[in-house]
Amino acid sequence: MKSPKALSTLGMAMRAGMLATGDEIVLKAVQKGQAKLVIVAGDASDNTKKKFRDKCSTYGVPLAIAFDRAALGHAIGKSERVIIAVTDSKFGQMIASHLSQHSEVDNIDQSTGQQGQ
Secondary structure, three states: OOOHHHHHHHHHHHHOOOEEEOHHHHHHHHHOOOOOEEEEOOOOOHHHHHHHHHHHHHHOOOEEEOOOHHHHHHHOOOOOOOEEEEOOHHHHHHHHHHHHOOOOOOOEOOOOOOOOO
């Protein structure tokens, strides 16, 4: 399994109530400034990837394209998930640091200047 630390940290964030899942819920979290990191499954549709890449860029939210929908769902104890927002900055930083060390990440943008806050 690739990046088990990122997946286990996602599970901890879920148990702590620091995740939002689902297209509309994540979109609202991004727009309200609640999302600290958005993760899109690598097997999501191109439209979904583009939609969230654009929204995250507009609102300055780091975005990672990682894993697949089954791995994301399993990590948080739910059915398959295509999109997840981490709503806690510490969890977001931990997960982003684990993801940036692994090759399955297609895109992670941390140029928002929010690191270390």
